[in-house]
Amino acid sequence: MHRKIPFHLAPFAAALALLAASASAGTLYRDPFLQKVGPDTATVAFRLAADCTPEVRYGVGAADQAAVSQDRGKIHAVVLTGLKPGTEYTYEVSACGLRTPAKRFRTAPVPGTRNVHFITVGDFGTGGSNQRKVVAAMVKQRAELFVALGDNAYADGTEAEIQNNLFVPMEALLAEVPFYASLGNHEYVTNQGQPYLDNLYLPSNNPDGTERYYSFDWGHVHFVALDSNCAVGLASADRCTRDAQKAWLERDLAGSTQPWKIVFFHHPPWSSGEHGSQLSMRRHFGPIMEKYGVDLVLTGHDHNYERSKPMKGDGVAAPGEKGIPYLVVGGGGATLRQLPGTKPDWSVIRDNQAYGFLDVKVVDGTLTAQLLGADGSTVDRFTLEKNLPPLEPLPEGELALIVEGERGVAPHQALFRATPSLQGATVTWDFGDGGAAEGEAVDYVFALPGQYTVTATASQGAVKQTATALVQVTRAESPGENPGAPDSGTPGDETPDSGTPDGGSPSGRAMGRTTPPAAAAPRAPRPPSSPRPWPCWPPGACTGAVRKRARRPLPRA
Structure with missing residues (x-):
């Protein structure tokens, strides 16, 4: 007599999901992360656990195209070209006979597109639970890009800390959101941040061709990353000098045609937190940013959140004058610190209770930003407005x-x-x-x-x-079941x-x-x-x- 044995789908699906996860873990030492994403190109970087020749499979909807890595060994950065602007792509890494779960990313829009969404935070690279909670909240925002404000790999920016405190806890975010980083003082502890830079593939459009400071456009926003460690004297002259960085910043801002300009770096020119204001950054770089109409400055270093009034020189901008709001967004995961004294007059708001990040949308002539807590709370919200000229009409029929x-x-x-x-x-x-x-x-x-x-x-x-x-x-x-599996x-x-x-x-x-x-x-x-x-x-x-x-x-x- 033959007895029918019931088949249960759920355990089978769970086994398949576990197999896919095991395949990814067995293939990769470092999960894929996105770098230098533009309107028609993207870099997918990763590290293998064993030597083989990998490829990145990608496409719109289905991953039906392939780009083979040109690198040897375990470290790979595959450049995808011929992409469409503002388009969502699916991709996966195929290596050593195994394939990673599918991920997705969106290319940058056509330059000048008046709709940009990014997230930003600093002082997060601890590998701890608070960092992971902030990351989980950031993933839900579906931002186009992630701007990091330094101290991204505590405590010393070593190779092991970069892997364990940056790439491992941030993997879900970095696999789908392009990552643009600035250097913090903790990354500088080891060889002035060189191991950190060696692990990334950032723009290098400064005269020295380094990744310590750079700029890029996303839509109608011009972003500038500075190395404030260099500016405050922590770098040797062969790595970076303050005067060279100042001269480059002036040329860069003067040459930008985008209506919105946002500068980000680690040490805050205005802060009432534990470290206080970095006067060298304020007095050497503030006048250049004011001269060329920078709209917002984003920093970290102090482990709290603070937003200034529009500032000019060493004080609050006079009524009718254009000033620059300076933000400290340092609640990404490192221990929050006490705020000394009372809130100064130039400070609009400060908070040291919430771990969180800044979510920013720039649509036409309106910038809207929210400091979102990892628990879903909204700690701060503000808008900046500017008048933009009308858009040129689209070609007939478009x-x-x-x-x-x-x-x-x-x-x-x-x-x-x-x-x-x-x-x-x-x-x-x-x-x-x-x-x-x-x-x-x-x-x-x-x-x-x-x-x-x-x-x-x-x-x-x-x-x-x-x-x-x-x-x-x-x-x-x-x-x-495997949440990423397609409907069968x-x-x-x-x-x-x-x-x-x-x-x-x-x-x-x-x-x-x-x-x-x-x-x-x-x-x-x-x-x-x-x-x-x-x-x-x-x-x-x-x-x-x-x-x-x-x-x-x-x-x-």
Whole structure:
């Protein structure tokens, strides 16, 4: 007599997930991290546990292209070229017969694009639990780039500390968000920061061709990284001099054509924290930054948060004068410290209670920044405004389309924004599942897994412009399943057919002026495992809801 033995999928899926994780761990000594990402290029760096010739597989949606490493041994930095601006790519590392789990990144937008989102913090590289909590909160912001303010590898910036206190605890962030770093005094302890620089692949557009200070553009923002250790006399003359850095900064800022200018480094020119203000940075570099209209200065060093009023020279800028707000964002993970004395008049706010980071969005002529705690709290929020000239009209027939949230887990919320060149045009949306909406900016929730082609159409009379984008939605994982695994289309799962996830009824909702889709197909998606700002739950509770929204961050799936 033969007895049927039941097959349980969950343990099998858990075993596959464990196998994938083991493959990654067995292949790599250091997980992939992103460097020098531009509109059409990106560097994927990693270290192998054994010698072999690896390749990076990448593509839009599927990783169907390959770039083979030109390096030998265990240290690799693979440059991807021919990429599309402002586009989300999937990538994975294939090495020694094994393949890492898929990751994703977004290329820089076309220069001058007036929409930039970045995160920044310093004094985090301890390898401890507070750092990891801050990292987890940063990952959720889905930022385009990460600006690090120094003291990124405590206590001495050794090779082991760089691995264990920077790359290991930050791996989830650095694998998907490009990393732009400045040097802290703790990195300088070992050979003036050279091991730290040897582990990174940063821009080197200064006369010496080093990575100690550099600049780059992202959209309509010009970023400048300075080496304040050099400026305060911690570097030997063969590594860096203050005068050479000052001369370079003046040339760099004078040559920038971007309307927003942000400078970041470690030692704060204005601080009422334990270390206080670094007067050498203020008096040598402040006048240059004021002369060329720098909008914001970001620093660390003191283990707290502080924001100054707009400053000029050695004091607060007079009414009607342009000044520079100076920020200390030093609560990334190292022990928070006491704030001595009372808050000075030039200080708007200071805090030494919350571990957290600064989340910054620059849209057109408005910069909005929030100091977000690792616990989800908002410690500070401020805006900067400037008048920008009108954008040049797009070529006739062109419709610019921005998507935030091209991939996610059902129910998945994505933001769509279309900018038509037709004046006064009406924009309508087809979300590929039968749902529709109207408006230049709309949110839409895809309730079911599938691959959707989203079409925007701008109409003015008989003239029309169209643009399309692809959105990939996977099903929510069961306990023990691999969260990164794509929907397999196995029985019980909905798979796309003719643009709809089940071959029939549409599955989503838009917040804009909408044509409500029909009722969703039978299988309700599982609730997310952690709180997410869905417009409603369960999904069927808000079918047909109408809401127009401004651009804002969405949860990382």
